[in-house]
Amino acid sequence: MVTYCDVQDGYPGMGNIDQLPQFVDPEGDYHLTSQSPCIDSGTLEGAPADDMDGQARPNPDSGLVDIGADEFYGPFMIWPQVQYQYQVQQQ
């Protein structure tokens, strides 16, 4: 039974969507970006308490779970090296 998943070409099941997940890198970085339709489209039912980063879900606390292995916390909390580069460019 597939529910609350993002499936290419769609899939019957409650909560399933068929949209580009807007991964950071579809070739290997399956973190969600802020534009992802997966954000807050999932369900706590059957979802692990932590995402693949070890971050608690759902985020925000009273909010909804994101579809997929990642719970979106904002890019600067996920990738410290990106934040570092951003700060360097600002100087």
Ligand SMILES: [Ca+2]
């Ligand atoms: Ca969320």
Ligand SMILES: [Ca+2]
């Ligand atoms: Ca995450």
